[in-house]
Amino acid sequence: MDIVLKRSWAEIDMHQLERNLNIYKESLNGSQRIMAVVKADAYGHGDCQVARRLSLLGVTDFAVASLDEACKLRDAGVKGEILILGYTPPEYASVVYAKDLIQTVISEEYAEAICETNVPFRCNFALDTGMGRIGLLTNEDDGCNETIKKYSSKLQVEGVFTHLCVADGNDEESKRFTKRQIAQFENVLEKMPELKYNHCLNSAGGLWYDSKNADIVRLGIVLYGLKPDYENVIPEGIVPILQWKSVVSMVKWVESGTSIGYGRSFVTKRRTKIATISTGYADGYNRLLSNKGFVLINGQKAFIRGRVCMDQFMVDVTDIENVSMGTEVVLIGKSGDLVYTADDMAHDIGTIGYEVVCNISKRVPRVYI
Ligand SMILES: *Cc1c(COP(=O)(O)O)cnc(C)c1O
Numbered sequence: 597m598d599i600v601l602k603r604s605w606a607e608i609d610m611h612q613l614e615r616n617l618n619i620y621k622e623s624l625n626g627s628q629r630i631m632a633v634v635k636a637d638a639y640g641h642g643d644c645q646v647a648r649r650l651s652l653l654g655v656t657d658f659a660v661a662s663l664d665e666a667c668k669l670r671d672a673g674v675k676g677e678i679l680i681l682g683y684t685p686p687e688y689a690s691v692v693y694a695k696d697l698i699q700t701v702i703s704e705e706y707a708e709a710i711c712e713t714n715v716p717f718r719c720n721f722a723l724d725t726g727m728g729r730i731g732l733l734t735n736e737d738d739g740c741n742e743t744i745k746k747y748s749s750k751l752q753v754e755g756v757f758t759h760l761c762v763a764d765g766n767d768e769e770s771k772r773f774t775k776r777q778i779a780q781f782e783n784v785l786e787k788m789p790e791l792k793y794n795h796c797l798n799s800a801g802g803l804w805y806d807s808k809n810a811d812i813v814r815l816g817i818v819l820y821g822l823k824p825d826y827e828n829v830i831p832e833g834i835v836p837i838l839q840w841k842s843v844v845s846m847v848k849w850v851e852s853g854t855s856i857g858y859g860r861s862f863v864t865k866r867r868t869k870i871a872t873i874s875t876g877y878a879d880g881y882n883r884l885l886s887n888k889g890f891v892l893i894n895g896q897k898a899f900i901r902g903r904v905c906m907d908q909f910m911v912d913v914t915d916i917e918n919v920s921m922g923t924e925v926v927l928i929g930k931s932g933d934l935v936y937t938a939d940d941m942a943h944d945i946g947t948i949g950y951e952v953v954c955n956i957s958k959r960v961p962r963v964y965i
Contacts, residue, residue, distance in 0.1 A: 599961040602922075604842040604875040606962050607929075608641050610649050612837040616821050617653060620799075623831040624813065625806040631795065633816035634669070635661035635681065640953040641820055641838055642962045644672040651676065657793075659814055663688055666697045679720060679793075683730075689715035698754060698793075702730040707747045720755040720793060721747075723784060725777040727761045734758070734780040741787045748789075755793030756785060757814075763800035764824035778807045785809045800824040803831070822949040823939050836937050838953060839929025840960070842875040843922055844893070847913065856910050857902025862887055864901075869914040871898065873925055876907040880955040881927065884945040885909075891925045894918055895932020898925075928952070 621630065632655050638646040647658055647669055656676040660666045663684045670678065679698045686709040692699045698718045701707050710717070721744050722731030732740035744753060758781045762770035781796045795812040797805060802813035817824055821836035849869050856862045856870065873891060877883045886903040891911055898911035898919075913919045928938050939949035 601961060601963065602843055604840075604879050604927075604960050606640075606956055606960050607839045607841065608645070608962055608964050609837045609839075610645075610964055612821065612835060613646065613649060613819065614653055616819055616834045616837065617650070617655070617815075619831050619833045620802070620815060620818055624802050625804070626802075626810070628795075628797065628802065628811055628813045629657065630655055631657035631659050631677075631679065631812045631814045632819060633659045633681075633798075633814050635659065635665060635816075636954045637665075639816065639820050639822075639950060640956045642964070643669060644674070645962070645964055647674045648672070657812060663691060663697070667691070667695055670695045670697070677793075686710055686713055689713040689717055693717040700730070700757075701747070701751070701753075704732065704743050707743070707751065711747065711750045716750065716752055718752045718754050720757055721753060723756060723758040723781060725758045725760075725780040725796075726773060727759045729759070731758065734784055738787065740784055744784075744788065753791065755791050755795070756781075756788065757793070757795040760796065760798055760801045760805075763798060763805060764828055766827065774801070774805060778805060782807060782809045798824070800828070817950055820953065822937070822953065826939055826943045826948075836929075836939075838938070838956075840927040840956060841929065842873050842891075842925045842927055844871045844913075844919055844925060845874045845908070846872045846921060847919055855902075857886075858905065859903055862902040866914070868901075868912055869916075869919070870901065870910050871913040871919050871923075871925075872908055872910050873927075874908055875927060875960075876905045876909060878906045878957060879960050880957040881909070882941075882945055882947075882952070882955070885941070889941065889944060890936075891927050892929070892931035892934050892936060893923060893925050895934055897934065 632650050634643045637643045659679045661682045666678045693715050701719045701721045723734050724731035725734050763774050794809050796810045797813045799818035852866050854864045875881050883904045890897040890899045896916045898913050901910050938952040942949045942952045
């Protein structure tokens with residue numbers, strides 16, 4: 597059977613994706629080209645669809661988190677360069693090579709393990725300038741220059757990159773730290789022979805920083821129209837490309853004193869019109885929204901009553917007209933004059949927009965408009 601639409605679905609606006617890309621490029625601090633970060637199924641937006649569209653728009657560089665993600669793109673016919681940002685077990689080196697992918701070298705130990713496989717795959721060395729995650733530490737003399745040189749004869753080292761960890765912070769300490777990270781990255785590159793790909797800027801970095809050694813910006817979250825940090829002001833015209841919608845399955849009036857949902861965590865204080873929504877936490881609708889969040893119906897807010905269930909949840913529609921079986925509900929997006937973004941939802945439950953969109957589960961079909 598075909599996927600069932602009109603239960604819970606995500607609409608993705610591909611024209612807005614294009615607008616976001618173009619506005620971002622215009623507002624860059626330098627003249628870098630874009631490496632589109634499409635890991636985690638393009639932050640839940642659909643990696644193959646997004647990458648194919650970006651290819652048509654002239655993007656030739658992509659980044660993913662894993663070998664599986666990279667192979668999926670290759671097998672879908674995505675041309676251009678695909679960089680794997682995370683760990684690939686050395687025993688898969690031949691796959692990296694065969695699919696013409698670029699692998700991140702995480703550590704000297706990793707470089708050594710790859711050399712032992714005798715597969716001279718293409719790679720970028722990661723530098724740890726302050727993230728504390730992967731990469732060669734840059735704060736020790738010239739150790740990493742020596743390491744990279746040592747492996748340059750055995751592997752196809754095509755680039756060096758680092759990752760900024762507070763480029764979205766607007767306070768002085770974050771700015772100082774970010775500038776220091778970029779300086780350390782540049783310091784390593786100064787003593788290196790010319791390489792093809794050098795990159796240190798993420799979405800936030802591209803907007804608010806620059807580096808003479810960065811030819812490429814690794815653009816993730818802002819491409820999808822979300823903000824690295826809730827307090828950030830991103831360029832005008834960049835807006836979310838995803839809306840998440842669902843429908844009402846049932847509407848009923850209940851008396852005052854009626855409990856709603858598991859655990860009876862909500863009890864009505866008045867005669868209340870309750871609508872049941874056909875989305876739940878198995879769809880990625882966060883359970884922390886229980887008794888807290890709201891959805892948009894007919895341009896109005898309808899607050900969640902009781903706990904979010906696996907496949908459904910209930911809202912109060914007492915003051916909203918024209919709600920019945922099949923009425924469209926906006927979980928994330930726009931309804932009338934109201935807008936509720938993934939960033940807003942994330943802010944309400946103490947996380948980040950990245951997590952909200954990544955968590956929209958595979959049960960929710962993506963529809964491209
Ligand atoms: C995820 C990721 C990015 C993209 O970051 P955004 O904040 O989404 O732009 C860039 N570089 C690396 C190494 C990443 O892991």
